[in-house]
Amino acid sequence: xxxxxxxxxxxxxxSLSIFSAVNFTGRFLLxxxxxxxxxxxxxxxNLKNNFASEVLxxxxxxxxxxxxxxxxxxxxxxxxxxxxxxxxKVMYTPSKDIAFKLVRASANGWITExxxxxxxxxxxxxxxxxxxxxxxxxxxxxxAGIKNNGIFQNAxxxxxxxxxxxxxxxxxxxxxxxxxxxxxxxSAMITDPVKHLFNPNENASQWFLYGFxxxxxxxxxxxxxxxKYRHNNYQIVRTTVVVFFQLIFAFLLIExxxxxxxxxxxLKSAWPLDYTFLFEWNVQELIAAGHFGKFVFVxxxxxxxxxxxxxxxxxxxxxxCSWVCGCGGLAETLGDPYRHLSNKKLWAWKLERWLVHxxxxxxxxxxxxxxxxxxxIIKNPGSxxxxxxxxxxxxxxxxxxxxxxxxxxxxxxxxxxxxxxGNRTWCRFGCPLAAYMGIIQRFKSRFRIxxxxxxxxxxxxxxxxxxxxxxxxxxxxxxxxxxDHHV
Amino acid sequence: xxxxxxxxxxxxxxxxNVFGIRMRHELFDQWLxxxxxxxxxxxxxxxxxxxxxxxxxxxxxxxxxxxxQKGLNVVxxxxxxxxxxxxxx
Numbered sequence: 001x002x003x004x005x006x007x008x009x010x011x012x013x014x015s016l017s018i019f020s021a022v023n024f025t026g027r028f029l030l031x032x033x034x035x036x037x038x039x040x041x042x043x044x045x046n047l048k049n050n051f052a053s054e055v056l057x058x059x060x061x062x063x064x065x066x067x068x069x070x071x072x073x074x075x076x077x078x079x080x081x082x083x084x085x086x087x088x089k090v091m092y093t094p095s096k097d098i099a100f101k102l103v104r105a106s107a108n109g110w111i112t113e114x115x116x117x118x119x120x121x122x123x124x125x126x127x128x129x130x131x132x133x134x135x136x137x138x139x140x141x142x143x144a145g146i147k148n149n150g151i152f153q154n155a156x157x158x159x160x161x162x163x164x165x166x167x168x169x170x171x172x173x174x175x176x177x178x179x180x181x182x183x184x185x186x187s188a189m190i191t192d193p194v195k196h197l198f199n200p201n202e203n204a205s206q207w208f209l210y211g212f213x214x215x216x217x218x219x220x221x222x223x224x225x226x227x228k229y230r231h232n233n234y235q236i237v238r239t240t241v242v243v244f245f246q247l248i249f250a251f252l253l254i255e256x257x258x259x260x261x262x263x264x265x266x267l268k269s270a271w272p273l274d275y276t277f278l279f280e281w282n283v284q285e286l287i288a289a290g291h292f293g294k295f296v297f298v299x300x301x302x303x304x305x306x307x308x309x310x311x312x313x314x315x316x317x318x319x320x321c322s323w324v325c326g327c328g329g330l331a332e333t334l335g336d337p338y339r340h341l342s343n344k345k346l347w348a349w350k351l352e353r354w355l356v357h358x359x360x361x362x363x364x365x366x367x368x369x370x371x372x373x374x375x376x377i378i379k380n381p382g383s384x385x386x387x388x389x390x391x392x393x394x395x396x397x398x399x400x401x402x403x404x405x406x407x408x409x410x411x412x413x414x415x416x417x418x419x420x421x422g423n424r425t426w427c428r429f430g431c432p433l434a435a436y437m438g439i440i441q442r443f444k445s446r447f448r449i450x451x452x453x454x455x456x457x458x459x460x461x462x463x464x465x466x467x468x469x470x471x472x473x474x475x476x477x478x479x480x481x482x483x484d485h486h487v
Numbered sequence: 488x489x490x491x492x493x494x495x496x497x498x499x500x501x502x503x504n505v506f507g508i509r510m511r512h513e514l515f516d517q518w519l520x521x522x523x524x525x526x527x528x529x530x531x532x533x534x535x536x537x538x539x540x541x542x543x544x545x546x547x548x549x550x551x552x553x554x555x556q557k558g559l560n561v562v563x564x565x566x567x568x569x570x571x572x573x574x575x576x
Contacts, residue, residue: 233541452537453512 335423
């Protein structure tokens with residue numbers, strides 16, 4: 001069984017290597033035809049001559065090299081317009097998006113011809129390898145119950161070299177995904193066979209790749225979670241439900257709704273975690289999308305202002321954080337092996353309260369500001385609007401939030417740092433929805449984590465393995481419920 | 488089947504073997520201090536359960552076994568669903 005486990009690990013690592021290595025290869029050729037179909041008319045008119053002399057009909061051997069040159073051309077041309085003060089010609093599509101769609105369409109060669117084979121070699125092998133590793137556990141440790149033996153001696157779970165390598169890999173993946181998506185074009189193409197099951201005419205974007213990977217990781221690691229906690233019916237039900245929410249609401253519905261010309265929205269994602277809720281494009285799209293769009297808009301408001309407080313009152317904020325939320329779902333499946341790494345020191349808890357409430361204030365200010373601008377746009381379409389308050393543009397404010405909180409905090413730090421800071425870093429220190437629910441739970445909730453009289457023997461397991469970094473034992477020793485915030 | 492000590496004359500509850508079910512210390516403390524009867528403890532056994540949600544409950548079996556052994560007719564105190572929701576046990 002040990003050898004089956006090791007073989008599984010090797011198979012998984014091979015699949016991961018293929019998945020990463022494909023991005024360093026490929027053949028990319030940009031033609032005038034691609035430019036014409038992929039760019040808007042103004043973009044095409046602006047850029048065709050520059051592309052013709054620099055990028056067109058030249059063969060590139062990686063998506064990165066072609067994208068870098070496209071971005072250079074695009075930025076140079078835009079700078080020329082800005083210098084010449086030709087504001088009507090300046091292009092506002094982010095350069096990384098232009099690069100992504102052009103390079104994506106320019107791909108040809110063996111990767112484009114062998115997508116299904118590569119899919120089986122990466123996702124297929126990866127799943128098989130992981131399951132070999134995970135299921136062999138049933139034979140190696142046949143007795144149900146938690147076994148954390150050696151967890152602080154293992155290089156992957158004690159911030160040892162394996163942990164650091166995992167950390168670099170995860171962080172790197174998130175940086176590429178958010179800021180240099182064109183580096184992952186070949187990985188995205190590998191998921192085309194799955195994307196085509198939903199829509200044969202649309203290719204997989206980096207977000208499809210991410211969403212699909214997210215589901216696969218949560219499913220496979222969810223099985224690991226259920227095996228680890230198979231003695232505990234609560235954890236079995238909880239894990240099943242959170243994986244179900246991810247698969248149905250965050251993935252399948254997002255793929256299926258557009259097929260019926262309905263807006264693709266994650267119905268479980270609530271403001272302020274879903275910080276784009278009052279952005280003008282979101283509201284405009286929802287209003288334009290008929291009854292369903294209006295339902296989604298009203299549902300979003302009811303979810304945040306009625307359902308969440310009521311559910312927190314009855315069940316505590318865990319009903320969302322560990323039963324519904326995708327971030328929590330990933331943390332409790334992929335991140336579960338790192339749960340003991342969360343900091344339980346008093347200063348971490350003080351920092352946590354400053355940070356998480358700070359993000360909530362940031363989110364509320366941004367929402368009020370952007371909501372005001374959206375309201376003006378919807379009410380008087382086409383007229384002059386005030387998009388500046390105290391000299392700050394609403395768009396810059398939004399971009400700052402999206403970059404600092406949406407990308408860096410939630411993605412790069414929140415998930416990339418699992419092997420360093422534990423699996424609930426984002427949820428504890430950054431999630432504005434958690435802060436909002438935390439305030440409700442603190443003052444108005446039936447739910448309390450309690451200790452059972454004199455049952456505590458101060459073994460410290462509860463504190464060591466609390467992924468949210470709560471020093472449970474400190475409360476237990478004082479026989480206090482966990483909302484008495486005075487350790 | 489929890490072992491219990493039934494004082495022949497008074498039916499006073501003096502102790503319980505919980506057989507792996509986590510029980511609320513607070514409630515038992517109260518029962519012991521107030522010299523509750525075994526019948527009362529048995530009827531409210533479910534309220535004393537400290538196991539996590541979704542764990543299998545065995546209170547009904549325990550009570551029916553208790554009844555058949557002692558020839559008593561203890562009826563478990565029932566809560567309707569909305570009472571479970573708004574009243575803590």
